[in-house]
Amino acid sequence: MTTIDATFQLHRSTSPLSDAERASRLQAIQFGRVFSDHMAQVTYRDGQWQEPTVKAYGPVALDPAASVLHYGQAIFEGFKAYRQPDDGIALFRPEANWERFNRSAARLAMPSIPKELFIGAAEALVAVDQAWVPHGAGESLYLRPFMIATDPFLGVRPSEQYLFMLIASPAGEYFPQGLKPVSVWASKEYVRAAPGGTGEAKCAGNYAASLLAQAQAQQHGCDQVIWLDAIEREVIEEMGGMNLFFVYRNGAAPVIVTPALTGTLLPGITRSTLLDLAASLGYSSEERRLPLTQVLADIASGAISEVFACGTAAVITPVGLIKGHGIEQTINNGENGPVALSLRTALLGIQRGTLPDTHGWLHPVAVAG
Numbered sequence: 001m002t003t004i005d006a007t008f009q010l011h012r013s014t015s016p017l018s019d020a021e022r023a024s025r026l027q028a029i030q031f032g033r034v035f036s037d038h039m040a041q042v043t044y045r046d047g048q049w050q051e052p053t054v055k056a057y058g059p060v061a062l063d064p065a066a067s068v069l070h071y072g073q074a075i076f077e078g079f080k081a082y083r084q085p086d087d088g089i090a091l092f093r094p095e096a097n098w099e100r101f102n103r104s105a106a107r108l109a110m111p112s113i114p115k116e117l118f119i120g121a122a123e124a125l126v127a128v129d130q131a132w133v134p135h136g137a138g139e140s141l142y143l144r145p146f147m148i149a150t151d152p153f154l155g156v157r158p159s160e161q162y163l164f165m166l167i168a169s170p171a172g173e174y175f176p177q178g179l180k181p182v183s184v185w186a187s188k189e190y191v192r193a194a195p196g197g198t199g200e201a202k203c204a205g206n207y208a209a210s211l212l213a214q215a216q217a218q219q220h221g222c223d224q225v226i227w228l229d230a231i232e233r234e235v236i237e238e239m240g241g242m243n244l245f246f247v248y249r250n251g252a253a254p255v256i257v258t259p260a261l262t263g264t265l266l267p268g269i270t271r272s273t274l275l276d277l278a279a280s281l282g283y284s285s286e287e288r289r290l291p292l293t294q295v296l297a298d299i300a301s302g303a304i305s306e307v308f309a310c311g312t313a314a315v316i317t318p319v320g321l322i323k324g325h326g327i328e329q330t331i332n333n334g335e336n337g338p339v340a341l342s343l344r345t346a347l348l349g350i351q352r353g354t355l356p357d358t359h360g361w362l363h364p365v366a367v368a369g
């Protein structure tokens with residue numbers, strides 16, 4: 001047993017994958033199905049976070065009455081560790097994920113977690129499982145922190161005990177066949193979030209509630225669902241688990257426009273990164289209300305030249321077609337657009353350390369030994 005990071009106790013796995021087996025799993029990466037050898041864990045009990053540990057990846061024992069299984073106090077985050085040109089490893093904006101995690105925790109009446117434990121868990125796990133951070137272009141190690149309520153009690157009240165964990169899954173190039181625009185279905189039957197609800201929180205229940213709408217989008221031949229506001233079913237909010245941008249042309253200078261954060265949207269870190277990055281590429285940006293009818297008219301008139309979605313997993317995904325009841329509108333002939341591509345190249349370059357990190361977004365991880 002060794003102490004890493006001054007905080008996390010390391011219990012090394014007694015059966016890590018061999019170098020050859022790991023290499024074969026990193027050859028044909030299956031995102032979200034393969035996990036690194038270890039996981040980090042911190043428990044909350046008696047009003048305190050305790051026993052920060054990194055140990056072998058494996059099942060978790062839960063009491064069948066654990067409140068997460070009944071009332072769904074569960075939140076999560078997602079960010080990535082990227083291989084750098086000098087073979088070092090850097091996390092991308094983990095502080096932003098930590099801040100959002102604690103905002104999600106507050107909304108679900110869960111305790112906040114100190115920065116040293118949240119980021120320390122990522123640093124400790126990446127240090128132990130550094131060989132799992134792939135080297136290929138477009139590849140990374142996806143980090144998934146989450147927190148669940150573990151009180152063995154069926155009463156409806158906030159749990160008094162929680163489990164925080166962090167697991168890691170290698171992520172390959174999201175578009176191995178090359179970047180290709182997706183089609184989206186504007187859902188009027190289902191909504192993701194309502195005013196006063198949990199739309200701003202990254203909680204498990206939001207995803208459970210989204211699955212049927214996603215299935216409906218697929219029945220209509222679309223890749224993803226577009227969420228409209230709950231009241232008018234008209235104002236555009238998000239696409240699946242990603243935020244949206246609309247590229248307006250103001251003469252030659254593009255303006256990237258994204259729905260304003262009203263409280264029902266998830267405040268994406270990629271979204272905020274792109275708003276900051278836009279200026280350095282000579283684009284202006286706006287956050288405002290975007291009604292679907294107006295957006296469709298602006299696409300048809302050519303005022304909108306591109307639409308794209310953004311998020312940690314796929315970075316930037318162009319949208320080539322919007323469908324809905326009585327709606328079918330192609331965007332940019334269903335092709336990738338130059339603004340989405342330039343933002344994508346700029347962001348990937350910063351993440352992979354091939355472009356200067358002028359905003360201080362990279363968080364290097366010490367991986368000695």
Ligand SMILES: *Cc1c(COP(=O)(O)O)cnc(C)c1O
Pocket residue numbers: 078202238240241242243266267268269270271310311312313
């Ligand atoms: C996580 C998430 C996003 C994207 O957030 P990033 O921080 O950019 O990864 C957007 N919408 C929803 C609903 C999400 O859960």
